[in-house]
Amino acid sequence: MKRHLMAALLATSAMATAASACEVTLRSSDTHPEGYPTVVAVQEMGKMLEERTNGRLCIEVFHSAQLGQEKDTIEQTQFGVIDMNRVSMGPFNNIIEETQVVSLPYVFRSVEHMHNVMDGPIGDEILAAFEQHDLVGLAYFDGGSRSFYNSQKPITSMEDLAGMKFRVMQSDIFVDMVGALGANATPMPYGEVYSSIQTGVIDGAENNWPSYESSGHFEVAGYYTLDQHLIVPEVLVMSKASFDKLSADDQAIVRQAAKDAVPVMRALWAEREKVSEQKVRDAGVEVITDIDKTPFIEAMKPVYEKHVTSDKLKDLVTRIQATE
Structure with missing residues (x-):
């Protein structure tokens, strides 16, 4: 933890001169590389803030996990060392109960369904839950649909998953999801996945x-199976300590700029998905599309029974499923 705190402070110092024109420069973390839709969206949000506050507020985005992997940057954001953070929803599952629901396998019928849920009152309710944990939920970004990939063989059924080792985010739901499908889950930071597949520590992710x-x-993992087990939104959060230092007017501007960055991100994301898919297909990856998802969906019943236990979560699931 101390190492990541020091990294954050050193990176902040290095960028201070470039951002000196602004009265307040918000330090934002992202594990994705420069040019990735989430990174670009927060950079665009920064431009909005600078314009709408007449230069009082700026954002410096530290991409490529410069400030640490997601678990560490969440802690840094809670402490106020990092001001803003784009994070996958999974690492919050063990911290904020409400985030578990949107991380459930097959809870969303499609990306459009996910948008309709997260853009409405349910999404606002979940964002509000972050404040009890020293964070302010600002907006949701797309994380696309997640599918299995591996280095060993094409996966066309649940039987093919039996005994295989897959990396998952550090979330109990994801661990149990993989277990319910007959495979073995290995939680690990995103940055360790490439070498772990390459060396055979895991079969895939x-x-x-x-x-x-x-x-x-x-x-290193040339088989990609479009089972689309998860459609998990990502979240942009702010340190409550940093947020509380702003005036009420600037807080409102930050919230609105975050919301206005969402359509920017979604447009970039839709285009990036097409480009990325074509790139990996051109590289010779075997993409398995002919797969019956029904057994996968049915296998998730014990995952729901284990994790959707409180009345609050049961109500959220019911309302999500009722959303058109």
Whole structure:
């Protein structure tokens, strides 16, 4: 933890001169590389802030996990060392109960369904839950649909998953999801996946097209199965300590700029998905599309029974499923 705190402070110092024109420069973390849709969207949000506050507020985005992997940057954001953070929803599952629901396998019928849920009152309710944990939920970004990929063989059924080792995010739901499918889950930071597949520590992982491509995982895991078990939104959060230092007017401007960055991100994401898919197909990756998802969906019943236990979560699931 101390190492990541020091990295954050050193990176902040290095960027201070470039951002000196602004009165307040918000330090934002992202594990994805420069040019990735989430990175570009927060950079665009920064431009909006600078314009709308007449230069009082700026954002410096530290991409490529410069400030640490997601678990560490969440802690840094809670402490106020990092001001803003784009994070996958999975690492929050063991911290914020409400985030578990949107991380459930097959809870969303499609990306459009996910948008309709997260853009409405359910999404706002989940964002509000972050404040009890020293964070302010600002907006949701797309994380696409996640599917399994591996270095060993084509996966066309649940039987093919039996005994295989897959990296998952550090979330109990994801661990139990993989276990319910008959495979073995290995939680590990995103940055360790490439070498772990390469050396045989794991057989594969699960992610969306852009992450599979931009991480280079397709180079060491040449089988991609479109089972689309997860459609998990990502979240942009702010340190409550940093947020509380702003005036009420500037807080409102930050919230609105975050919301206005969402359509920017979605447009970039839709285009990036197409480009990434084509790149990995051109590289010779075997993409398995002929797969019956029904057994996968039915296998998730014990996952729901284990994790959807409180009345609050049961109500959220019911309302999500009722959303058109």
